[in-house]
Amino acid sequence: MRSYLPVARATYMIGLVYRFGFLFAIVGNLVYLGVAYYLWKSIYRHSETLRGLTFNETFLYVGLGSAIFILLKTYADWIIHYEIREGAIAMYLTKPIDFQIYALFANLGSMIMNVTVLTIPTALIMTLIFKVKFAFGPGLFLFPISLLLAFLVSFSIDYFIGIMGFYTESVWGLSATKEIVVTVFSGALIPLQFFPEAIQKVLYWLPFQAIYHTPLMMMTKPDQGLNIFLPMILVQLAWAAILFVLARLFYNQAIKVLRIAGG
Amino acid sequence: MSLIHIKGLSKHFKILNRREGLGGAFRDLFSGSYRTVEAVADISFDIEAGEIVGYIGPNGAGKSTTIKMMTGILKPTGGVIQVNGLAPYENRIRQAQIMGVVFGQRTQLWWDLPVIESFKILKEIYKVDQTTFDKHMGLFNELVGLNALYSQQVRTLSLGQRMLCDIAASFLHNPQVVFLDEPTIGLDISVKAKIRSLIKTLNSERNTTIILTTHDLGDVEALCQRIIIIDKGRILYDGDIKRVNALFGAYRTLKLQIDNFTEATLQTLKDKLTECFGAGHGITVAETEEFWTDVTIDQARTPLSDVLSFVMKNFQVIDVRIVEISMENVVRKVYDGALG
């Protein structure tokens, strides 16, 4: 594992060079926060609490969602597609490295860069400018763990899509569909509590809520007891493990096919 | 009036000195310090219709910059440049009608379309009438058998086939001047021969002026009557190829990888060569990148085989390559006054 650390460091350093981009990314986030603020204020015009959440809680949920969005956005699907298509995959096969782990660490480096430059400033802006109130509770401590697990789940899904893209020779369509499905049904856009009961029941069985909803709830209502949080974390862990293994198996299968087909 | 007239041409670039960090990026947006790079300093030459001119020089010499000014992409900083009587930069679209351009590696044809469709689209773009179109397509087929490639998508072609198509395409609209940039790069000898023959025939059939930029001296020898050598933004030589030919033909470079190579080894090699072959041996030794030593030999004075066996006997040689003289070495020789 240690030998992969330089990979993470490399992608982190690349992030340092692209300062202009980060400036704009922060501006972009600010605009999003502003629009979300107005939108939800307008929605909460009618009542103090909706579906068990106050305006402050919902805005925190949505705002934080935008802050961690860039963290959880892995490009594993495009990396795979590109590498397989360009045949660069052959290069990795001949080296004593594990491609999946390699891709994971590559993402990790840029993820850490994004935390420093995007997530933290966004969180600060939320507290200082939008006067969002953060509550306290055990949820706050579980948040980082939950975030890490969420990253793993997101990564594995993207990885999976990337390999599927290799079979169908079309990554955009799959990626876009996955993007929408994940964004809408994971709580990245609106808290899952707003969905009709029936749909919510289905959603809780899918891995998507493990990406946004779970970690966001830790911060939104951190004072809920451990008996609520621990099962959520375990679900995340389960999904992370299952998906990581599935992606790996799928990848090995695809490589076998690639080797036979040649090219 | 010459087709291409260039006098006192210069091009300067202002490069921003970037500051560090996020704060630096912010400040760069508002105020910055610049440094000036002189890519082309003071260039003058005239080219007449029908000439095939080799425009050569090392990387970073200012070749591409001059070409970009001739094709109207870059605005000159100073001097005069006229192609067919007009300044290229101010008349891009009009000039494009009388010009053809080919980039060695990157195709100008439509990637996903069959070859013939690219030609048909070009016919529309350049407003080529049907008669001219048919005549040219017939000529291309006669010269390189283009018909066989018509239905293939450009992206399925081999590099050589693509180059032939790109070159043919650049002549389709009967341009007055065609700029060829590295037309034979990465190709094997037989394809290179085909391409050179195509270029030469098209030049004589249509009296098209050809400006050739290349690192391949075989191209230059086969095609050009005139050579312009540029280095560090200035013209080093402008004249008949015969004089420079004498420089290329007899020279060969022996590339060596010597075990346990140190600074001292270089000097020892030089000394030993003088010792063995005498003072006027015409051999130059230089260390190039990554452990390779270039031993450039003037075969008129010392046979390569002699030098090779000498070196093998006296030094621990791990790897050997024999190449024609490189562009860099030619320029160095011209600098050193080899052309008098």
Next chain:
Amino acid sequence: MRTLGEYFRLYIIIEAQYIKARMQYRADFIISSIGMFFSSLATLGVFWVILETVPDLAGWSLMEMVFIYAFYMIAISPMQILFDHAWQIRFHVQQGTFLKYYFRPLNMMFYYMSEMFDLKGLTQLVIGIALLIYSSIQLNLDWSLTRFFLLLMTVFSAALVQISIVVAASCAAFWVIDSYPVLGLAWKLREFSPYPMSIFDGAFRFAFTYVIPIGFVAFYPSQLFLRPEEVSSLVYFSPIVGLGLFAITYWIWTKGVNSYTGTGS
């Protein structure tokens, strides 16, 4: 010089070939269209979910939101279909392949954009038209010839606004390597276009009306048809806004194209 008609004819010839070539990738076309279908409806889905919980969004009912959304879909289709190549500018610029666009006797933006024709954008257009018809019927809107003409005019202007914003953002690639977030911002703004402007006040409303006028992409024009009494006369000037913005974008493009010197020397 070429006339507009000649350019149009040339465009048809090029795209006919392009479409023929792309149709070979059937699986990609189908999957992309499906992906487009879902992306198109995501925001509408969000509105639907919200309007299940609250009676109206800033005073707008669900069906009115559908109309605004439909208008939005139609307005963004031309950008999607005709200017999709804008997303690749940064790649061409970095790899040096952008140079080839200088060498033809054609307007460069025309030549560059004509290289891609996004078929899956047609899905968006069709969905938009379908939803517009549906919501019109549900809302009992009457369509006179004048109103229909106004619709065409506002869609045209809205499309220009959308095109201008995204293409201008993509031009950042001419100057900086990490230009993607600029496009990202433009895209986010696009996603906010179907939101009712009435939820905003102060700086945001000013910005979205006068600075980066995404309000003109869907909301203000829709007001014209849904609540004509509330609409400000600004809307009747939309073509000026659209054309003006496009002129600015074209100016930015020209500046970018002139400043790009390519890689290597």
